Amino acid sequence: MLKDITLGQYFPGTSLVHRLDPRAKLILVFAFITALLTANHALTYLVILLYLALAVTVSRVRPSALARGMRPMAFIILFTAVLNIFYTPGRPLVSFWIFTVSAEGVERAVFMALRLLMLISCTFMLTYTTSPLALADALGRLMSPLAKIRVPVHEFAMMMTIALRFIPTIIEETDKIMSAQKARGADFETGNLFRRAKALIPLLVPLFVGAFRRADDLAVAMECRCYHGGGGRTRMKQLRMTGVDALVLTGSVALLAGVSALGRLGWFMR
Amino acid sequence: MDEIIRFDNVVYSYAAAGESQETMSGPGGGGAAESGRSADGHRQPEPDAGAGGTPALDGVTLSVRRGETVAVLGHNGSGKSTLVRMLNGLLTPLSGTVTVCGIGTGEEDRLLEVRQKVGLVFQNPDNQIVATVVEEDVAFALENLGVPPAEIRERVDAALRDVGMVEYREHAPHRLSGGQKQRVAIAGALAMDPLVLALDEPTAMLDPRGRGEVMETVRRLNRERGVTVVMVTHHMNEAALCGRVVVMDRGRIRLDGTPEDVFLRADELRALGLGVPQTVALARGLGLDAAPLTDEDCARVIFDFVRGGASAGG
Ligand SMILES: Nc1ncnc2c1ncn2[C@@H]1O[C@H](COP(=O)(O)OP(=O)(O)OP(=O)(O)O)[C@@H](O)[C@H]1O
Ligand SMILES: [Mg+2]
Numbered sequence: 401m402l403k404d405i406t407l408g409q410y411f412p413g414t415s416l417v418h419r420l421d422p423r424a425k426l427i428l429v430f431a432f433i434t435a436l437l438t439a440n441h442a443l444t445y446l447v448i449l450l451y452l453a454l455a456v457t458v459s460r461v462r463p464s465a466l467a468r469g470m471r472p473m474a475f476i477i478l479f480t481a482v483l484n485i486f487y488t489p490g491r492p493l494v495s496f497w498i499f500t501v502s503a504e505g506v507e508r509a510v511f512m513a514l515r516l517l518m519l520i521s522c523t524f525m526l527t528y529t530t531s532p533l534a535l536a537d538a539l540g541r542l543m544s545p546l547a548k549i550r551v552p553v554h555e556f557a558m559m560m561t562i563a564l565r566f567i568p569t570i571i572e573e574t575d576k577i578m579s580a581q582k583a584r585g586a587d588f589e590t591g592n593l594f595r596r597a598k599a600l601i602p603l604l605v606p607l608f609v610g611a612f613r614r615a616d617d618l619a620v621a622m623e624c625r626c627y628h629g630g631g632g633r634t635r636m637k638q639l640r641m642t643g644v645d646a647l648v649l650t651g652s653v654a655l656l657a658g659v660s661a662l663g664r665l666g667w668f669m670r
Numbered sequence: 671m672d673e674i675i676r677f678d679n680v681v682y683s684y685a686a687a688g689e690s691q692e693t694m695s696g697p698g699g700g701g702a703a704e705s706g707r708s709a710d711g712h713r714q715p716e717p718d719a720g721a722g723g724t725p726a727l728d729g730v731t732l733s734v735r736r737g738e739t740v741a742v743l744g745h746n747g748s749g750k751s752t753l754v755r756m757l758n759g760l761l762t763p764l765s766g767t768v769t770v771c772g773i774g775t776g777e778e779d780r781l782l783e784v785r786q787k788v789g790l791v792f793q794n795p796d797n798q799i800v801a802t803v804v805e806e807d808v809a810f811a812l813e814n815l816g817v818p819p820a821e822i823r824e825r826v827d828a829a830l831r832d833v834g835m836v837e838y839r840e841h842a843p844h845r846l847s848g849g850q851k852q853r854v855a856i857a858g859a860l861a862m863d864p865l866v867l868a869l870d871e872p873t874a875m876l877d878p879r880g881r882g883e884v885m886e887t888v889r890r891l892n893r894e895r896g897v898t899v900v901m902v903t904h905h906m907n908e909a910a911l912c913g914r915v916v917v918m919d920r921g922r923i924r925l926d927g928t929p930e931d932v933f934l935r936a937d938e939l940r941a942l943g944l945g946v947p948q949t950v951a952l953a954r955g956l957g958l959d960a961a962p963l964t965d966e967d968c969a970r971v972i973f974d975f976v977r978g979g980a981s982a983g984g
Contacts, residue, residue: 532802533801533802533803533806561800561801561802562800564802565799565800565801565802565843565844568842568844569796569844572844613797614796614797617792617794617797617798618797618798618800620760620792621790621792621797621798621800621855622800622810623760623785624758624760624785624789624790624859625785625789625800625810625811625814625858625859625862626782626785626786626811626814626815626862627810627814628782628814632816633813633814633816634812634813634816634817634818634819634822635813635819636805636806636809636812636813636819636822636823636826637806637819638819
């Protein structure tokens, strides 16, 4: 059962979006979110939406997969929209009892929902098309200038990689320990919250002990392979921005920045 | 001179080493903390050995020549893992010296050089794989050594080829079988282009098939690449495949010689808590003074015996 957990949900593929340099993708996501959060005009939203639709089409990520990812957020989106409908003052459309629905309210609710949906879709697009390892790696490399001001960037990137490496191993171990404890009569599924939390103790203790032992072993193994921190390290896989990467990156950023700036400056016809 | 590893009267004690590190820990507290954990973490070490002042290594002198395959035998807590950890400077002697290719393992500024010359592989393959992709893991040591990317690529491919794992280069390690994982770990050490491959019970957590894979790989590396092998094992038939067998007991080397020599001394081995390979046991059971190491040898010895018996009787 625990084995079904996948971290960050990566769907391998070979599309342009998949092959895009992960650093470029991270910057793009950042640009996209900025544009989305500063958008204040219907046209801006439209352009951003079209951009997202294009990305989804090119990546061949199934919209149903995006929808599935969205489901847990549905309530929050709905809630925000409803709140906006009723609490935005303006030209009243309908009113009953103490509630008034204004035209501005409806408009705002629609945009707010759209904004949230696109925000979530965009982060899902990132994790669906980029392996967690590539993501950790890209993050480390984008942050690497910070090492100059003594931010332990290499250490964080290493930690992330090791965490990603050991999550499946530890999940497997959790499964094993759970089975072992169940065979001894442990009950993880019934009782109130307190009882269930207490039942977890015989699971967590061996899990932690095991994790520390692994950490110990791994440290020794790393030392044996000449690990001595981030200094003087090279990487086998160099990330290289290709012409295509650069083109997609600059094009997209220009588009997103431009459309959001135009909207803010009021250059679109009202 | 083709001597590659030299131990000169090496003494080591975990308790004493711990004391010299953390200057003032209470005598009881320090001892208890240390004796709870064995080097590989799986077997509980003997409660009083090592910690209570008995050294883990007690005057070990050993010389290994280039191209040798050395099996290290001994009961639990006899100091095998400690010996292996001396080989690349993970532990340094309290007294005596360990030299690898003329470099003392205590020379701090040449430690990386020593580490690169002696690749270590441990028991639990899960706990020594660092990266989430096989080839990235094999590249780890070379990345640490600052090797240029193109050369890393070449050496990683060569190492994967040497252990027969090329087709798995982009797999996730946790999906591999135990034997495959252990071969990845060997490739990780091999990528450094070490002169010595030291393995601490590399087959202990594997099924018979995985054991076979690992033994076959190690022997091939020795044969084809000339890698010197030092291997700790509890399997007598694995030891029988090596060119030399070293038997340890309470931090000392008790027997040292070819497998034939060592396994002929079955009584001494038994006194040290060890057995002999099944073929040797069979021959001895028949009252023969021989130590056949392979099935064929065993068959021949028995055949000779039966024929000799028949001709003597008839
Ligand atoms: N980390 C440690 N701290 C304190 N004492 C230790 C430690 N590791 C090993 N010892 C002690 O040193 C002695 C030698 O241990 P070592 O691990 O070298 O034995 P071994 O031959 O590898 O045993 P095994 O077959 O169980 O792996 C043992 O008595 C053990 O109790
Ligand atoms: Mg050991």
